[in-house]
Amino acid sequence: MENTSLALASGSATEKVAKVVNYTAEQTAMLVEAYTANPSRVTVEKMAETLGKSVKSIVAKLSREKVYVKPVYATKTGAPVIKKDSLIDKLSELVEFTENEASSFDHVNKTALVKLLAALS
Secondary structure, three states: OHHHHHHHHOOOOOOOOOOOOOOOHHHHHHHHHHHHHOOOHHHHHHHHHHHOOOHHHHHHHHHHOOOOOOOOOEOOOOOEOOOHHHHHHHHHHHHOOOHHHHHHHHHOOHHHHHHHHHHHO
């Protein structure tokens, strides 16, 4: 390897450097099959342990293979996460605030916005 990098640095790019294969075709097929059967974090962690790779490496490989599904984040109660900006937008539409009036809600507590929307709806 040392000679190859010296040859490339000196301008002689005729030598080919062998590409290091991180996953074999069999490993990739097994990984994709296992994940598509059960797309979860647990599956990713099991495959990382089985293949001796990091969880990040497994996620990256699944992403390259276009099968990885990003987990949906939820609140402690299991409800989907609603961003504060979307609450302000809904409130602005409901009450017909101007942009300047709506921007004043940026400093309002999210819980207060939820309660206000519920009361107005």
